[in-house]
Amino acid sequence: MSTARTAPLILEDFLPYRLSVLSNTISSAIAGAYASRFGLTVAEWRIIAVLGRFPGISAREVAEKTAMDKVAVSRAVGRLRAADYVNHAVASDDRRRSVLELSARGRDLLGQVAPMARAYEAKLLDGLSGEDRQHLERALSNLLDRAQKIGPLSGN
Amino acid sequence: MSTARTAPLILEDFLPYRLSVLSNTISSAIAGAYASRFGLTVAEWRIIAVLGRFPGISAREVAEKTAMDKVAVSRAVGRLRAADYVNHAVASDDRRRSVLELSARGRDLLGQVAPMARAYEAKLLDGLSGEDRQHLERALSNLLDRAQKIGPLSGN
DNA sequence: GCTGAATAGTTGCAATTGCAACAATTATAG
DNA sequence: CTATAATTGTTGCAATTGCAACTATTCAGC
Numbered sequence: 001m002s003t004a005r006t007a008p009l010i011l012e013d014f015l016p017y018r019l020s021v022l023s024n025t026i027s028s029a030i031a032g033a034y035a036s037r038f039g040l041t042v043a044e045w046r047i048i049a050v051l052g053r054f055p056g057i058s059a060r061e062v063a064e065k066t067a068m069d070k071v072a073v074s075r076a077v078g079r080l081r082a083a084d085y086v087n088h089a090v091a092s093d094d095r096r097r098s099v100l101e102l103s104a105r106g107r108d109l110l111g112q113v114a115p116m117a118r119a120y121e122a123k124l125l126d127g128l129s130g131e132d133r134q135h136l137e138r139a140l141s142n143l144l145d146r147a148q149k150i151g152p153l154s155g156n
Numbered sequence: 157m158s159t160a161r162t163a164p165l166i167l168e169d170f171l172p173y174r175l176s177v178l179s180n181t182i183s184s185a186i187a188g189a190y191a192s193r194f195g196l197t198v199a200e201w202r203i204i205a206v207l208g209r210f211p212g213i214s215a216r217e218v219a220e221k222t223a224m225d226k227v228a229v230s231r232a233v234g235r236l237r238a239a240d241y242v243n244h245a246v247a248s249d250d251r252r253r254s255v256l257e258l259s260a261r262g263r264d265l266l267g268q269v270a271p272m273a274r275a276y277e278a279k280l281l282d283g284l285s286g287e288d289r290q291h292l293e294r295a296l297s298n299l300l301d302r303a304q305k306i307g308p309l310s311g312n
Numbered sequence: 313g314c315t316g317a318a319t320a321g322t323t324g325c326a327a328t329t330g331c332a333a334c335a336a337t338t339a340t341a342g
Numbered sequence: 343c344t345a346t347a348a349t350t351g352t353t354g355c356a357a358t359t360g361c362a363a364c365t366a367t368t369c370a371g372c
Contacts, residue, residue, distance in 0.1 A: 008205075008208045008209045008266075008270070009205050009208065009209070009266075009270040009273060009274065010209065011202065011205045011206050011209065011221070011222070012221075014205075014273065014277060015277050015280060015281065016179075016182045016183065016186055016273075016276075016277065016280075017202070018296050018300075019175065019178060019179040019182060019296070020179050020182075020183055021223045021300065022175060022179075022296055022299055022300045022303065023172075023175040023176050023178075023179035023180075024179075024223070025300060025303045025304060026172045026175060026176075026299075026303050027172065027176055029303060029306065029307060029308050030172055032308045033308060041358095046167065046173070049164075049165050049167045049170075050167055052164045052165065053164045053165070053166065053167065058320075058321095059320070059321065060319085060320060060321080065167070065168075066167070067177045067180070069359085069360070069361095070320080070321070070322095071321090071322080071323090071359080071360070071361080072358095072359075072360085073321090074320095074321060074322060074323090075322090075358095075359095078322090094319095094320085094367075094368070095320095095366080095367060095368085096319065096320040096321070096366065096367045096368070097319090097320065097321090097367095098320080098321075110164075110165070114164075114165040117165060117170065117172075118165065120172075120306070121170060121171050121172065123302065123306050124171060124172075124299055124302050124303060124306070125171065125299075126302070127298045127299075127301075127302055128295060128298060128299075132291065132294075132295055135288065135291045135292070135295065136291070136292065136295045138288075139284060139288055139291065139292045139295075140174050140175070140178055142283045142284060143178055143182075143280055143281075143283075143284075144174075144177065144178045144181060145283075146279065146280050146282070146283055147178065147181045147182050147185060147280060148181060150185065150276070150279050150280070151185060197328095214350080214351090215350075215351065216349085216350065216351080225329085225330070225331095226350085226351070226352095227329080227330070227331080227351090227352080227353090228328095228329075228330085229351090230350095230351060230352060230353090231328095231329095231352090233351095234352090250337075250338070250349095250350085251336080251337060251338085251350095252336065252337050252338070252349065252350040252351070253337095253349090253350065253351090254350080254351075
């Protein structure tokens with residue numbers, strides 16, 4: 001009875017594993033390109049992208065929108081400020097809050113990097129029909145919702 | 157002409173970003189559970205899973221099958237040996253090669269963890285129809301193929 | 313207004329990781 | 343057979359990360 005031999009769990013069919021391999025493969029490819037071309041980490045690039053879209057937000061909001069840790073944001077922003085890609089100010093109505101935005105240099109960088117990112121994404125998606133892509137997007141949204149709801153894997 | 161303002165790149169729609177967030181969310185959930193229940197890292201768990209399926213393979217083969225770095229494998233195997241989840245021997249025909257397999261304790265652990273992993277996966281996939289799942293699987297395979305072929309993000 | 317709780321961001325430290333160098337062994341070329 | 347190259351696995355070191363503690367500031371209750 002007890003240890004009823006379950007089938008041995010095929011790692012390469014296990015969804016979390018497949019997602020991890022896929023995501024790591026893609027991220028490494030991208031990270032390598034950003035690093036060699038611009039000396040940027042993926043975290044830095046994400047911050048640039050999000051500041052391009054939401055100029056003036058605080059570090060905390062950046063962390064929210066990029067799904068990064070606030071420490072990671074703090075350090076990445078530090079580097080970006082040092083490299084003059086990002087301007088930093090203190091909110092006048094709350095002097096704890098930072099007000100971040102791209103500098104001219106940062107906007108310029110975004111202008112270069114964004115097309116590369118898009119092109120890479122396009123290459124990836126090239127094999128999927130428009131319908132497939134919609135399916136995929138809905139599936140990913142669905143999975144993320146569930147993963148967030150399920151949370152820390154309630155156990156037995 | 158020059159800096160033709162491209163649309164500002166919506167991070168939350170960018171496939172690599174979405175995959176990364178999803179994968180990290182899932183991995184953290186799983187990692188937390190393994191850590192608190194069994195003191196296992198995800199890397200260790202992966203090795204256990206793959207050794208359950210392919211007893212007797214070498215460290216290099218484990219690295220291949222788990223998509224881990226060989227150093228990570230070496231260290232994780234070290235911990236697993238110390239905890240007596242994995243047995244280690246040297247191949248008689250090639251004394252560089254290690255021969256790894258689960259110990260009785262390791263098989264027992266796999267017997268406990270595998271159902272949890274399956275249950276989590278099932279919860280995740282609960283919102284997708286059978287058809288959706290097939291779509292998803294094909295899409296993921298397709299994307300991984302392409303990502304591997306495209307490689308380090310050529311050209312600018 | 314004052315005190316204690318809450319929030320934003322930074323810093324220090326410990327643990328993890330990644331890469332290069334290394335030792336041991338086996339394969340290959342001549 | 344010998345010398346060189348290639349492969350397997352481990353170790354050392356530097357860089358990254360993650361967590362907790364900390365500072366500065368604002369908010370909430372009285």
